[in-house]
Amino acid sequence: MTSETDLLSADLDHLDDEGGSAAETGSGSGAAVAEFRPGNGRIRPFDHDRVAAAVRELLIGIGEDPDREGLRKTPDRVARAYAEAVEGLGRDPADVLTTVFDEGHDEMVLVRDIDFSSLCEHHLVVFSGKAHVAYIPNENGQITGLSKLARLVDLYARRPQVQERLTSQVADALVDVLQPRGVMVVVEAEHLCMSMRGVRKPGACTVTSAVRGQFLSPATRNEGMSLILSSHRR
Numbered sequence: 001m002t003s004e005t006d007l008l009s010a011d012l013d014h015l016d017d018e019g020g021s022a023a024e025t026g027s028g029s030g031a032a033v034a035e036f037r038p039g040n041g042r043i044r045p046f047d048h049d050r051v052a053a054a055v056r057e058l059l060i061g062i063g064e065d066p067d068r069e070g071l072r073k074t075p076d077r078v079a080r081a082y083a084e085a086v087e088g089l090g091r092d093p094a095d096v097l098t099t100v101f102d103e104g105h106d107e108m109v110l111v112r113d114i115d116f117s118s119l120c121e122h123h124l125v126v127f128s129g130k131a132h133v134a135y136i137p138n139e140n141g142q143i144t145g146l147s148k149l150a151r152l153v154d155l156y157a158r159r160p161q162v163q164e165r166l167t168s169q170v171a172d173a174l175v176d177v178l179q180p181r182g183v184m185v186v187v188e189a190e191h192l193c194m195s196m197r198g199v200r201k202p203g204a205c206t207v208t209s210a211v212r213g214q215f216l217s218p219a220t221r222n223e224g225m226s227l228i229l230s231s232h233r234r
């Protein structure tokens, strides 16, 4: 019997035969784009036509008529929506954490309540909420632009994800790129796969955290956590 894994690898081989190599447009438009390099979660370029074809197939599968007026443009729309939802795939965190200021600052920096939405990799529906990102600058007191922390959250949110991995990827990228003395990331989110279907528990909030370096010390961790929680008391 052919296993699911065999089928998947046959499919990937087939893709390679089709030319899943450099410089695919991924949009079917034929426009010139930068050379595609796999990495950071992306193993091939986004293929708009393939996603649209799959959505058309999905519509047929659920018993709809993909050619009726209201649905005619849906495969294209959904493909564009997915392109946006996974635009963090393949991006390098070092390209986001670009701005570094030599400020000589050696205390905690926290950006809390960073809105994000991501795609649950089990059901491909949205999970969304807020991320809180704190770090203690490196020995040189270097700080980064505040917006870069929010950009980093988006980079890892915009792909098929699980919340735990999103949380630790943000923390580890900060460690790798900025070499701070400590990092703490807390993510709170509602998963649509738990509210609109399945167990149907709207409002259930999942909280995950990742701590690195000096935040492993209970006192520093508590200080970070109380600064994050203070936003809920306003």
Ligand SMILES: Nc1nc2c(ncn2[C@@H]2O[C@H](COP(=O)(O)OP(=O)(O)OP(=O)(O)O)[C@@H](O)[C@H]2O)c(=O)[nH]1
Binding pocket: 120, 121, 122, 161, 162, 163, 164, 191, 193, 194, 198, 199
């Ligand atoms: N740990 C973790 N689990 C998640 C996340 N997003 C979704 N899940 C869970 O992934 C699990 C998938 O479980 P399965 O039993 O394979 O799928 P299912 O039959 O659709 O499960 P139900 O959601 O319980 O109906 C579910 O329990 C989801 O709640 C996440 O970010 N982290």
Ligand SMILES: [Zn+2]
Binding pocket: 120, 121, 122, 123, 124, 125, 191, 193, 194
């Ligand atoms: Zn899910």
